[in-house]
Amino acid sequence: MEKVRRLTIVVLPLFLALAPAAAPQSFSPAPEVYRALASISADSLRGNLSFIAADLLEGRDTPSRGLDIAALYIAAQFRRAGLEPVGDDGYFQTAKMLRIVPAADGFELRMQSGSRTLTVSREEITVVSLRPLELSGAPVYKIADSGDVRGKVVVLDHPGSAAFQPAAFLEMADDYSAQGVPRLIDADEEWARFGGLPRLIVRDPEAVKLLKEAKAGETGITVSIQLPAPTATPVTVRNVAGLLRGSDSALREQYILVTAHYDHLGLSGGGAVFPGANDDGSGTVSAIEIAQALARLRVHPKRSIVFMTFFGEEEGDLGSRYYTCHPLFPLSKTVADLNLEQVGRTDSRAGPEISNATLTGFQYSTVAHTLQQAGALTGVKVYADPNGDDFFDRSDNQTFAEHGIPAHTIAVAFEFPDYHATGDVWQKIDYGNMAKVDRMIALGIVMLADSPDAPRWNRENPKVGRYVKGR
Numbered sequence: 001m002e003k004v005r006r007l008t009i010v011v012l013p014l015f016l017a018l019a020p021a022a023a024p025q026s027f028s029p030a031p032e033v034y035r036a037l038a039s040i041s042a043d044s045l046r047g048n049l050s051f052i053a054a055d056l057l058e059g060r061d062t063p064s065r066g067l068d069i070a071a072l073y074i075a076a077q078f079r080r081a082g083l084e085p086v087g088d089d090g091y092f093q094t095a096k097m098l099r100i101v102p103a104a105d106g107f108e109l110r111m112q113s114g115s116r117t118l119t120v121s122r123e124e125i126t127v128v129s130l131r132p133l134e135l136s137g138a139p140v141y142k143i144a145d146s147g148d149v150r151g152k153v154v155v156l157d158h159p160g161s162a163a164f165q166p167a168a169f170l171e172m173a174d175d176y177s178a179q180g181v182p183r184l185i186d187a188d189e190e191w192a193r194f195g196g197l198p199r200l201i202v203r204d205p206e207a208v209k210l211l212k213e214a215k216a217g218e219t220g221i222t223v224s225i226q227l228p229a230p231t232a233t234p235v236t237v238r239n240v241a242g243l244l245r246g247s248d249s250a251l252r253e254q255y256i257l258v259t260a261h262y263d264h265l266g267l268s269g270g271g272a273v274f275p276g277a278n279d280d281g282s283g284t285v286s287a288i289e290i291a292q293a294l295a296r297l298r299v300h301p302k303r304s305i306v307f308m309t310f311f312g313e314e315e316g317d318l319g320s321r322y323y324t325c326h327p328l329f330p331l332s333k334t335v336a337d338l339n340l341e342q343v344g345r346t347d348s349r350a351g352p353e354i355s356n357a358t359l360t361g362f363q364y365s366t367v368a369h370t371l372q373q374a375g376a377l378t379g380v381k382v383y384a385d386p387n388g389d390d391f392f393d394r395s396d397n398q399t400f401a402e403h404g405i406p407a408h409t410i411a412v413a414f415e416f417p418d419y420h421a422t423g424d425v426w427q428k429i430d431y432g433n434m435a436k437v438d439r440m441i442a443l444g445i446v447m448l449a450d451s452p453d454a455p456r457w458n459r460e461n462p463k464v465g466r467y468v469k470g471r
């Protein structure tokens with residue numbers, strides 16, 4: 001799970017979730033399904049996680065050799081399960097990214113609002129650009145998409161021009177502590193989403209305040225930018241994907257994604273490993289375990305199921321964004337994403353979470369109700385966490401939701417004591433509980449895959465409007 005999302009401007013009123021009525025027991029899984037669920041084992045999860053979160057993988061930073069070794073291991077486990085390789089290179093979806101390193105000198109950013117001038121230093125900004133930029137006194141135009149908590153500032157180079165072409169995008173970050181680390185970009189995605197225009201993500205608190213307080217449209221602010229050409233270095237990273245092909249001749253053309261991110265934070269400045277066992281080694285080994293269980297079924301579930309682990313979630317959902325820009329299966333035929341995160345630790349800050357699981361955006365779609373039914377059959381209470389909606393945009397499910405796909409992150413504990421710390425080690429995981437929760441998830445996947453109706457958004461919920469639009 002990512003630390004803080006950029007651009008959280010609007011604090012939405014808490015949507016108090018009401019648990020749906022007790023799950024009807026109309027669905028009764030075949031004995032073969034229960035045998036498959038029984039194959040999900042605490043020992044197997046422990047074995048896999050002791051590798052994924054091992055110190056030798058050095059925290060699985062994006063990119064790093066440790067990340068690549070983890071990808072190889074996941075691919076080997078998908079192969080062992082008998083999933084179909086559906087990447088461009090076996091189970092790998094190869095992403096050719098660019099690492100952008102801004103020039104060391106010559107950067108300048110000045111903002112002017114009335115008589116006030118603000119200078120933003122190089123350290124207070126992340127530059128996403130493949131080309132140089134020179135602007136002098138360009139007016140700032142603020143786009144505030146209704147219902148969207150993200151705001152963007154577009155800088156115009158032709159004031160008053162009707163068919164304006166923005167010269168650049170300014171974005172506001174609200175995580176002041178983040179460092180201006182060089183980040184990876186997918187050049188195709190930058191073109192698709194931003195027309196290849198330079199983007200500057202501003203962290204300077206004064207500048208962020210100024211932009212946030214500016215009214216939408218013409219802000220009266222002007223900006224001058226000197227941005228020398230950055231250097232771009234090619235970097236290869238991988239998503240790992242395997243397919244369990246559906247058994248129904250019609251429904252197999254629809255896809256349910258079961259996802260997790262296999263990257264983590266790498267090493268601390270002092271060289272200590274961030275093992276990321278719960279975040280998100282636990283989701284990664286759960287995806288493997290569920291894949292191995294469901295692949296045992298003589299007759300596969302009706303819809304196709306894609307098991308996939310992503311790079312770069314901790315850097316801003318890079319792997320899932322790469323996937324949606326280069327999908328292996330049509331997004332229009334992708335009916336749900338079940339993203340697994342932090343399913344291993346039961347020592348939640350909210351108290352012990354034994355035989356419990358929750359999902360973000362509980363009331364956003366019909367998925368939660370299905371998982372509650374699966375929980376009733378496997379002894380797991382699937383409940384609405386009062387803060388669950390706040391975590392909706394903090395993992396890869398958000399990427400799919402933005403494309404209109406009902407997508408949730410399933411977790412046992414949103415907050416746990418070693419979050420993003422060196423103490424997130426595999427020895428602290430509750431493997432028995434994780435196996436139980438994984439059985440619930442596996443059964444939920446079967447139910448979703450076999451249901452005549454695909455999952456759908458709860459359109460009456462005002463918070464899903466922006467996602468329904470993506471469809």
Ligand SMILES: [Zn+2]
Nearest residue numbers: 001002279314
């Ligand atoms: Zn995280």
